[in-house]
Structures are given as C-alpha cells and as structure tokens.
Amino acid sequence: xxxxxxxxxxxxxxxxxxxxxxxxxxxxxxxxxxxxxxxxxxxxxxxxxxxxxxxxxxxxxxxxxxxxxxxxxxxxxxxxxxxxxxxxxxxxxxxxxxxxxxxxxxxxxxxxxxxxxxxxxxxxxxxxxxxxxxxxxxxxxxxxxxxxxxxxxxxxxxxxxxxxxxxxxxxxxxxxxxxxxxxxxxxxxxxxxxxxxxxxxxxxxxxxxxxxxxxxxxxxxxxxxxxxxxxxxxxxxxxxxxxxxxxxxxxxxxxxxxxxxxxxxxxxxxxxxxxxxxxxxxxxxxxxxxxxxxxxxxxxxxxxxxxxxxxxxxxxxxxxxxxxxxxxxxxxxxxxxxxxxxxxxxxxxxxxxxxxxxxxxxxxxxxxxxxxxxxxxxxxxxxxxxxxxxxxxxxxxxxxxxxxxxxxxxxxxxxxxxxxxxxxxxxxxxxxxxxxxxxxxxxxxxxxxxxxxx
Numbered sequence: 001x002x003x004x005x006x007x008x009x010x011x012x013x014x015x016x017x018x019x020x021x022x023x024x025x026x027x028x029x030x031x032x033x034x035x036x037x038x039x040x041x042x043x044x045x046x047x048x049x050x051x052x053x054x055x056x057x058x059x060x061x062x063x064x065x066x067x068x069x070x071x072x073x074x075x076x077x078x079x080x081x082x083x084x085x086x087x088x089x090x091x092x093x094x095x096x097x098x099x100x101x102x103x104x105x106x107x108x109x110x111x112x113x114x115x116x117x118x119x120x121x122x123x124x125x126x127x128x129x130x131x132x133x134x135x136x137x138x139x140x141x142x143x144x145x146x147x148x149x150x151x152x153x154x155x156x157x158x159x160x161x162x163x164x165x166x167x168x169x170x171x172x173x174x175x176x177x178x179x180x181x182x183x184x185x186x187x188x189x190x191x192x193x194x195x196x197x198x199x200x201x202x203x204x205x206x207x208x209x210x211x212x213x214x215x216x217x218x219x220x221x222x223x224x225x226x227x228x229x230x231x232x233x234x235x236x237x238x239x240x241x242x243x244x245x246x247x248x249x250x251x252x253x254x255x256x257x258x259x260x261x262x263x264x265x266x267x268x269x270x271x272x273x274x275x276x277x278x279x280x281x282x283x284x285x286x287x288x289x290x291x292x293x294x295x296x297x298x299x300x301x302x303x304x305x306x307x308x309x310x311x312x313x314x315x316x317x318x319x320x321x322x323x324x325x326x327x328x329x330x331x332x333x334x335x336x337x338x339x340x341x342x343x344x345x346x347x348x349x350x351x352x353x354x355x356x357x358x359x360x361x362x363x364x365x366x367x368x369x370x371x372x373x374x375x376x377x378x379x380x381x382x383x384x385x386x387x388x389x390x391x392x393x394x395x396x397x398x399x400x401x402x403x404x405x406x407x408x409x410x411x412x413x414x415x416x417x418x419x420x421x422x423x424x425x426x427x428x429x430x431x432x433x434x435x436x437x438x439x440x441x442x443x444x445x446x447x448x449x450x451x452x453x454x
Contacts, residue, residue: 167196
C-alpha cells in the first residue's frame with residue numbers, strides 16, 4: 001500500500017493549514033452554516049423597500065426616496081452575490097441614517113469580501129452598549145480574526161459562549177486559539193460544538209489538530225471510530241481514518257474502513273481499494289470471492305485469475321468481456337490466457353485456436369506492442385510463421401524501439417531464419433542492457449553466438 005511522509009513534514013505547512021481552517025469556518029465549511037459573518041438571515045426576496053423601511057426604523061415618514069433607492073440596490077446586489085456593490089450601498093445607507101442595521105450589513109458584506117470596514121470602532125462601541133446582542137459579537141470576533149487581533153477575539157469569545165449555547169459560537173471561539181497554536185483549548189471548544197451537533201466537519205477539525213499538531217494520533221482515531229460506529233461512516237470521516245491506517249500499515253483496519261465506504265457509497269474506487277488490500281495481504285481467494293459476490297469488476301477478476309495462474313477461468317472472463325463490449329484487446333487477452341493455460345504448448349488445435357483469436361483481435365484494432373510481440377514471438381518460436389512473426393515484432397518495436405523483450409523476439413526470429421549476424425546484433429543489445437541472469441536470454445544468446453550462416 002502507498003505510504004507518504006506528509007505526517008513528518010506537516011509542521012512545514014502549519015500556517016497555511018491554519019489559515020484555511022479559519023477560512024473554512026468563516027465561509028461554507030460545515031454541513032450547517034456557521035453564521036459567524038452575518039446577522040440573522042432575513043428573507044430578502046420577500047422585501048420591498050417599504051417593508052425594509054418599517055423594520056429598520058420607526059420613523060417611516062422621514063424616509064426619503066433616495067434611501068429607498070439605495071435599499072433596493074443594496075438588496076439587489078446582495079442577492080446577486082455582488083458583495084462589493086452591496087457593501088458600497090450599505091455603507092452609504094449607514095452614513096445617511098446612522099441605523100445600526102445598515103452597519104451590520106455593511107460589515108457582513110465586508111467579511112465576505114475579506115476587506116476591512118471603517119465601522120469596526122463603531123461596532124465595538126455598539127457591542128459595549130448592547131451586551132446582549134450575540135449577532136454583533138459574532139461579526140466583531142470575525143473582524144478581530146481577520147486583523148489578527150487574537151487577544152481581543154479570545155476575550156470577546158468568552159463573553160459570547162457565556163451567553164450562547166449555539167455550537168456555531170463554540171466553533172468560532174476556537175479559532176483564535178488555533179491561530180495562536182493553543183491547540184488544547186481549541187480542541188476543548190470544538191469538542192463542545194461537536195457534542196451539540198455530531199457534525200462531521202467539526203470532528204475533522206478536531207482530529208486534524210489532534211493528529212497533526214498535538215501528535216495524539218490514537219485519540220484522533222478513537223474519535224473517528226466512535227463517530228463511525230455511533231453516527232455513520234461519513235465519507236470524509238472514513239477517508240481520514242483510511243489515511244491514518246494506511247500510514248500506520250494497519251491493513252485489516254484499512255480494509256474494514258474501505259468495506260464500510262463501499263457499502264455506503266458503492267463507488268468503484270473503494271471496491272478497487274478492497275481488492276488492492278487483499279492483494280497486499282496475498283489473499284487472492286478473498287479478493288476473488290469479493291469480486292464474485294459483492295463488487296462486480298470483470299477486469300479485476302480476470303487479473304486475479306491470472307495471478308493465481310487459473311488460465312482457464314481467466315480465458316473465460318476475457319471472452320465474456322469481449323462479447324459484452326467488443327473491445328479487441330480482450331480477444332487478445334483470451335488468446336494469451338489460452339496459450340498460457342495449455343499443458344502442451346505444441347498442441348496443434350490449441351495453436352490454431354490461439355492464432356485465430358490473435359488474427360481477429362489484431363484485425364479489429366488490438367495493436368498494443370505487448371500483443372504484437374506475444375503473438376509474433378509465438379509464431380517464431382513454434383515455427384508457425386516466422387516471417388509473419390518478425391513482421392509483428394517489428395511493428396511492436398516501432399511503438400517501443402528500445403524494448404528488450406521485443407528485441408529478443410526479433411533476434412530469435414533472425415536466428416530461426418539463419419540470419420546469424422543480424423541475430424547477434426539485436427541480441428547483443430538485449431545482453432548489454434539485461435545481462436545474462438535470465439534463463440531465456442542466456443539460452444538465446446548461447447545459441448545465437450553459435451549460429452553459423454548456412
């Protein structure tokens with residue numbers, strides 16, 4: 001299984017990750033939206049300027065038509081997602097009326113834009129005068145975080161969570177501690193948020209901090225496994241578990257996680273991971289059983305039969321795949337499996353059937369060098385059609401001119417035609433690269449060196 005060393009190097013990317021954590025919190029990271037950048041959401045589509053006037057001020061009669069126009073534009077641009085324009089109009093409205101509702105909206109859109117607001121000092125004063133307003137505290141904390149005023153953010157966060165039991169506020173309160181690397185405090189606050197919601201996104205923040213910053217991988221695994229068993233095998237949760245188990249080479253645990261992922265999602269990539277796990281453990285029979293009864297993947301099943309040298313079943317599977325999709329490569333694969341599975345490699349009926357399959361496959365477009373060389377070498381070695389075999393091998397070499405397997409086949413073809421010097425030239429290339437350790441190379445080289453033109 002793949003093993004990387006990202007865990008060892010995680011300190012090098014700490015600051016980038018912390019910034020992204022905060023950004024996720026301030027925007028859309030959670031399955032529920034932590035509404036830290038906005039006051040209570042109104043149904044803007046239901047508004048008309050007159051309704052809005054009635055809400056933001058009791059002095060309806062004093063509203064000017066100019067204010068009505070500004071409101072319409074501000075709401076329109078906010079609905080369109082053009083926060084730059086919306087922010088400008090809310091700023092004008094606040095300057096015009098000094099109404100706090102416009103200030104909140106100006107600051108909310110500024111947060112979306114990631115820009116500073118000229119009203120921060122005014123918001124601080126407003127929060128002091130209105131200590132019970134939770135929404136205003138959320139906005140102000142978010143600005144403190146953006147401006148890296150972490151001590152102010154911590155102090156205000158303590159007041160916020162003393163008033164609020166909303167998990168969003170505990171999640172927000174954890175951020176200044178994350179940014180100042182006070183991870184224990186951050187985990188405690190995030191845990192309170194998680195316990196109220198069982199939210200997977202919050203859990204992933206906790207376990208990422210535990211594993212990568214505190215170094216308590218076991219506790220991270222425990223929390224992920226508890227969520228998996230008591231809530232669900234959320235795809236992101238189980239993928240984090242899989243990553244940890246892969247690094248720690250706990251293959252049985254890894255297989256368990258991938259089985260749960262495949263059961264929940266039916267995604268091919270998790271079925272493949274399960275098969276890979278069995279291959280890694282050299283449990284081919286279990287892989288075959290899984291492919292036969294739980295995960296339908298004929299191509300992988302074919303590979304499993306090849307790996308255990310069950311060529312008869314491999315040939316059958318290859319034929320079925322060919323009949324289903326008419327891809328000529330599978331006809332070539334079935335021809336190879338037929339030959340490999342033959343107890344008598346000189347059986348004329350078998351060789352005829354193999355040739356028919358290869359001829360059809362190649363005529364239908366199976367031009368991969370592997371197939372051309374395999375068939376070409378067999379024609380040469382079995383003296384079926386040496387000239388044709390050489391032609392096929394040369395065609396394979398056009399695709400991969402330095403391939404020593406193909407060069408060996410070509411040298412053997414020349415040897416069979418008693419073209420001794422040409423055979424020696426090609427075989428020498430193979431020996432120079434591969435040496436003489438392989439039995440077939442040593443055998444060919446010995447015979448070719450002794451070749452004398454008749």
